[in-house]
Amino acid sequence: MPQPEDELYQERILEHYEEPFHRGHCARATHVDEDDNPLCGDVVRVELAIDPSGRIGEAYFDGDGCCISQAAASMLIEQMEGKTVDDVKKFHAQDMLDLFGAKLTPNRQKCCLLSWRVLQKAVHSPVADGPASNGKESP
């Protein structure tokens, strides 16, 4: 049986899953990206409002998937709001796994890293026609 700190379905993780931070759309998003894990069907979309100085003023996510993928997205978005694009680039995969905390098998690491992957791409994905009024339809 797993130790408490390794426990996958610990209170902290379930709380992020059931009451996520900033799940929804960013009305003044400047940067958006979305991806999925085809293996399990997890989807995460990240919407960011990045101001001209490179600071992430607002960060939101939306998605669908397992507890790990959605709780990880919530933790990551909470962590990154207010940080800079450079901070995001310096936030490596291992930092994401550390932020998540619980020990994950390689298969479940993919779930945890989905939102991190999307965030890394999102800072390079400006919205074509300026800030989006709302999120696009999910596939």
Add this chain to the structure above:
Amino acid sequence: MSTIDVVLPLDPDALRADFPILAREIYPGVPLVYLDNAATTQRPRQVIQTIVDVYEQQYANVHRGIHWLSDQSTDLFEEAREKVRAFINAATREQVIFTNGTTEGINLVARSWGDANLRTDDEILLTEMEHHSNVVPWQQLAERSGAVLRYIPLTDDGLLRMDLLPELLTERTKIVAVAAISNVLGTINPVAEIIRQAHAVGALVLVDAAQSVPHMTTDVQALDVDFLVFSGHKMLGPSGVGILYGRLELLEAMPPFLGGGSMIRRVKLEGFEPADLPAKFEAGTPPIVSAIGLGTAIDYLQQVGLPAIHEYERLLTVRAHQVLESVGGVHLLGPAPEHKGGIVSFTLEGIHAHDIAQLLDRQGIAVRAGHHCAMPLHKRLGISASARASFYFYNTLAEVEHLGQALAEAKRIFRKK
């Protein structure tokens, strides 16, 4: 509820003694409950012993050496082919081709028969419940040939819309490819009726029997099927071996699939002459020991009896439906148990399939979670993933009860707050 009063068609506890892996604990004090048999089954010690014996005593390449070991190995390999022939009641051994699995068998037909016979605007008829391995090779064939793919739709409870079959089958339909049993829904499809109607318009039928051959009697002559494919590892055999059965005149007319050793009669610098069946479709060194192990697996299955296996798995499925329905929030996929093999897929409200699988795993229960290589089907059902429990004759009613208890426990973890 009194469920233990039923007289079982076989003795699972006695049979389990033949499967060393079923006796192990996966975590301290947590015994394995293996419910992922649609992905692959476990092997009895008889099959494992055959593999050991062949490698220790009789192994050499087949159909090659003029030496004692090669003769031994060849005899065992061809004996295995004969066991497969009898098991599916094929008329001749030439119609039993060793492949490396169901996927290769379908690709072989799509490449060899498909490229030689399909033209622009010909139609290939599939169903919405097919495994990717019975979709993608046909999509590739459609790309190469200009043929068009059509799909038999499903009812909401996972049966084929047989009422639409007469209008989907036309003189343009050249082949119908259908699973005998859905690997997700468990639906037993009316393949004999599909074959009858397809033949009436001149279309051939390939049956993906990966989920049916291990669990119920198969008679290719009675079915009148044109091609039938299955895998050894889903029926107690080693991985890496599968079977393509084909109608003799079709296999004779088809060009070779892979080129190489064994599949030729003679080779000159300017070209080659293919070998006779079955060697024509068995290029390279075949999965020798896997095929021989499959022969032993067939002996074992014959001894247990396919009718008893089918009947017993039906009992497990009926009970699984009852047990899962009693766990609130479970949504069962597919039809009622009387239309099903031993496959029960489900979703649980508010908990993703991967979380279900992970929580079941800590109680020792192995199930599959995800799209089970059937993404179009999951899209049709409006879900991204499901969890699947799939049975074999060595599973017990107690294990089914355990599954229900473990799911109830999973729900408690998610509803703690």
